[in-house]
Amino acid sequence: MAQWLPFVLALAVLIIELTPAHFIYTGPLLTATPALAAVSLGPRGTLAAAALALVISVTTATYNQAWATLQVYTNFLALTLVSIAGYLTSSAVQTRRRSELEQVRRIAIAAQEVVLRPVPARLGPVRAASLSLAAGSEAQIGGDLYEAVQTRYGVRMIVGDVRGKGLAAMRAVGVALGAFRETAHYEQDLAEVMNHCSAGLKREAAVPGAYSQTIRMEGFVTAVMAQIPKEPVVQVVNRGHPAPLVLHRGRVHALEPASSLPPLGLEELVAHRPGKPESYPFVVGDRLLLYTDGVTEARNGENDFFPLAETMVKMGADTTPQEFLEELHQALVRHTGGDLADDVAVVLVDRIE
Structure with missing residues (x-):
């Protein structure tokens, strides 16, 4: 409503001046138009409101044949001064807000990088790399998570997505990653x-506090875990997350689960306990990609989704994991025009032995 007030005032002045009610002194109302716009509409809105006020002032002065009066010139001078002051003030405020937003955003990204450390370049039988991208220009910490570790059971990885943003989402990320890093x-x-990660989130939600309440309200975390043992297979547990992709001999296969399982935090929706991992072939030369929906749901100007599988085929398997993710980053930037609507987290591994 506040954004429309300057234009409502300008319209009121126009109606008064073009009707028998023009005996009412409207100078203060018209002068207030750019001042109010400077508060709620920013520099461009201030210029638009000032231009509208100027047009109305010229129109009413001509209609009422008042060009020879001192009042008209006084109103013009006041309107000009208030418009200039409003534009300069709104520009300064906008610049300060952008600076503060950028500073907060840098702090948020730094805090996120502390939790989401890059994965090692070599883990047992695979080469690995990770990618994390923040969406848009908002200074909010996202809820994407990833990790890859080498264990006695093989290389284990997780990629997940906490619903929501902000400190509560980042706290849930820390809880899930902490549980994974310990129990893996x-x-x-x-x-x-995976069940330990879910249990950790439930314990965190049960602790009194504003962050825990937000976690309870947000409700769930989608996640996928993959394990690469010595055998030429990859074992996957998927809890409501986009299916991993495997590039094998120039073709991409989605590792779709045989049965759908609920995200972490929504186990009460199923009567049975989530089952065992599912195995898929994963041989030397194959490439495995775990990702969040910020990749596949990225849209271009025509509202088309990002073609991740086609992009994997086009890039092939000749690049290193890090080079592939750099090219993927550039492809996302080209597709979206640099404006991601959601955060992105990706883990890529190549089987080399």
Whole structure:
């Protein structure tokens, strides 16, 4: 409503001046138009409101044949001065806000990088790389998570997406990653590692506090875990997350689960306990990609989704994991025009032995 007030005032002045009610002194109302716009509309809105006020002032002065009066010139002078002051003030405020937003955003990204450390370039039988991109220009910490570790059971990875943003989402990321990093080394069953992450989130939601309440309200975390043992397979546990992709001999295969499982935090929706990992072929030369929906749901100007599978085929398997993710980053920038609507987290591994 506040954004429309300057234009409502200008319209009121126009009606008064073009009707028998023009005996009412409207100078203060018209002068207030750019001042109000400077508060709620920014520099461009201030210029638009000032231009509208100027047009109305010229129109009413001509209609009422008042060009020879001192009042008209006084109103013009006041309107000009207030418009200039409003534009300069709104520009300064906008610049300060952008600076503060950028500073907060840098702090948020730095805090996120502390939790989301890059994965090692070599993990047992695979080469690996990770990518994390923040969406848009908002200074909010996202809820994407990833990790890859080498254990006695093989290389284990997780990629997940906490619903929502902000400190509560980042707290949930820390809880899930903490549970994964601990249990991945001693829990033999990959599904049980996932269950430990879910249990950790439930414990965090049960602790009194504003962040815990927000976690309870947000409700769930989608996640996928993958394990690469010595055998030429990859084992996957998927809890409501986009299916991993495998590039094998120039073709991409989605590792779709045989049955759908609920995200972490929504286990009460199913009557049975989530089952065992599912195995898929994964041989030397294959490439495995785990990602969040910020990749596949990225849209271009025509509202088309990002073609991730086609992009994997086009890039091939000749690049290193890090080079591939750099090219993927550039492809996302080209597709979206540099304006991501959601955060992105990706882990890529190549089987080399």
